[in-house]
Amino acid sequence: MARVVIVGGGMVGMCTGLLLQRDGHDVTVLERDPAPPPADPRDAWADWERRGINQFRLPHYFQPKFRQQLDEHLPDVSQAIRDAGALPLHMVESIPEEMTGGKREGDDELVALTGRRPVVEAAVANAVVAAELDVRRGVAVAGLLAEAGPGGVPRVTGVHTEDGTELRADLVIDVSGRRSPCLRWLEVIGAAEPDDEVDDLGFAYYGRHLRSPDGSTPVAFGPPLQHYESVSTLTLPADNGTWCVALVTAGHDAPLRAIRDFDTWNRVFASYPMVAHWLEGEPIEDHIVSLSKIEDRHRSLIVDDEPVATGLLLVGDAWACTNPSVGRGASIGLMHGVALRDTLRSSTVDDPAGLAKAFHAATLATVEPWYRATVDMDRQRMAEVQAAIAGTSAPTDDSYELTMAMLYSIPRDPDLMRVGMRFMALLSTPDQELADPAVVARIREVGSGWRDDPIPGPSRAELLALLDA
Template sequence: MDQPILIIGAGMAGLFTALALGSRGHAVTVLERDPPPPDGGADAAFADWSRRGVGHLRHSHAFLARLRSILIERHPALHQRLLAAGCQELSFASGLSPRSAARYKPEPGDADLTVLTSRRTTLELVLRQYVAELPTVTLRSGVNVAGVAGAVTDGVFVCEGLKLDDGEVLQGIVVDAGGRSSQAFDWLDEAGIKAPEESEDAGILYYTRHYRLRPGMEPPERGAIPGAGDLGFIKYGVFPADNGCFSITLAVPEIEETLRLAVMRPETFDALCTQMPGVAGWIDPARSEAVSKVFGMGDLKSRWRDMAPGGRPLALNLFPIGDGLVRTNPLYGRGCSFAAVSGELVAETLTGQADPSARATAFAARVRSELGPYFEDMRSQDRAAIRRARNALNPSYRPGFKARAMKSFTDDGIAIALRRDPALLREFMRGFHMLEDSRAWLKRPANAVKVLGAWATPRGLKKDWYPPRLGPGRADMLAAVGIDPAADPRRLGFA
């Protein structure tokens, strides 16, 4: 294929697509509206890089095993650069509780479950520098795309290139990696092409603060209480990063209006963290210091757009990817992995198919096959979490039989089985890390038997495998940090 390829956006999706195409020898031009990163390395990028198009740039990130596997298999030199820049790798074994670790027997495939961690700015900086060095890739910053060039023929938009706001027109196949602010679907609308869309709120907001370990200090040792968990009214997670840095994210249901307004205050954010034993040790002033304000992120939606409904493409030579095409709740950190996978799918499609219509149809089918199960899984979990958050604020709520049974199956069956059987947890984590369908592990008869066995075991015989208390209840925690726990129930008419 000798057609030039134009990529809108130099975020994760754009850079991973440029990496996939450029490493295969395709001529690629990446057009980014934001300025390039400042000089000064990882810390300067975190402090000063202006990325208007990436609202979540300074939120917590962990890069799943699927993304890491793409780097190791196809771009080992880039993987080594990331490690040299201070990115960390967290193994499957390192995430086990002390009790589970005592039962753990290593297997060769465990290395495939390793997580890559760093500040988002560090990974993006190193990735961008590496991509810019590829001989067939040109990266242009400060460029605003005004629209797509092309026309509708027989009900299908045939893309010919891009129009820039300075009047320049570039010819080529277009990959839209413009992220959440992508205009590609608006441009298609203007041409009379409407892509079917599924969209709904994730029901949660994110709040992140960054810290750095003091000189000579190490992270707390892994204990029985994990550094990530769900208290029902708040989810929390500690994210180790590069060069002694780490971040903490608190995820608050939208319905908890009073809490989510208060958590933006740094003193309230830290006070909440000190209430949770799995987090408190990280922000001990003797161990670390805060190095940022609290960053908020809202407008979180699950969204799926279909570029080939019923197998009929809506556009030729135009490939939307990333958050503009598929978005999920960031809770499981799948966005960057979606970006890396999508980049590989674009490259494989353009390399393997010559006909534009066949390319469009094949790409849409591959996206549905590769990403669809994780989208559906996350959306189902979001719906359940939204219901739980509302019920938690209603003192008169009483769960029905089905709700009680499902909670028991999850808490007394699945969770117990995963905690006491590292081999089962290994299979679960393969789905978590997008190495297979996230629901596949429980469909295997041997695994289902283990879960049902754990569920049927009397509570007294499995009491040591229940998790320790992750933190105070809602009323106690909110009162401890100066928040009225009855404010939202009153607002909703529950109290």
């Protein structure tokens, strides 16, 4: 069994660490932020300082795939999240029966377990403490230790920390998030240049959280993410009778930056009739939390089928991250952690090049399709947003047309509702769902009106007028 150092104790780092520990590996997780999680996860919203995660207090929604994997691989963590008051949300049962056609076999997999990010992460952090995973907080990794491997390819043998401590390991796993410094670290140890795709599509998020006095959450009149010309709305039920609401725009949409102002944001959000009632709650914050410059990024240490370094693997956002409005990051990261655990069951750290290639193959088979599908959707959505700003119409490709038709058909056909929901929940990829030509034909028929039948909301001109009101 291997000595493993994990860089980054976010949710994916902690869950990956626990998965590996339970397979008998000797795991140490190093987390830069010093503060431990509060004993009661419900206090995490107010009390837990996590500067290492920019999006810590931004709206999050955890998809059914996240819950499904926790139930299957880390049931104690799943239970801890439930005990913290996370919301089990049944995608089918939360919709009127006349639309769903009644409950069917298989619908119970469409259950999310969701909550505000700090609450869910604190529950995970407490669960891994209870499981005696060695998580060292307040330890920032500053670089890699390495020796020359076969063919001059550096073999990573550990990490050194900002206070000068060296930790040796058979395997270093970088789970340090979307701003991972691993490319700089690899350059320092003389590795060839890794593959690094960056697409700054430039989405910006502006959100706030509310709660009800009785623990209920608002009724949804549509899916959590709804697109309107140059703006999207997010309405995300969360833990303990709380919920998050957000507006997603293009960061370069200069006039729309005015929604950083609390009153302006509220005026704009209230102008979307399908979601305005989500503002009827007790405010948790008196300001808008925002984040921009959220890039799509994909890093790979395998170039031309060979590793640029061995003994180092990238997992979660450090491997790839996208525009997060579809709420996939945590699910994809957890899938990736499971893929790593499974790879280590059949590959050994004693063959580091073989391990690097096997994990690359597992990555391509499990999470890469989700990354690619998400980036394709992001590009098309940003093209639409830009066209709406410019007053033109955006060219779209056939796969986007089909995805949009699939989403449009959800409330209009109980069979296609399950198809669209499984896709949104990350329970099956579009390729799996669309393998049957009859399903594709039905989606094209039922979903054909998606462009001509927009959800009611202000036009671009009305939106701009609201900013100045």
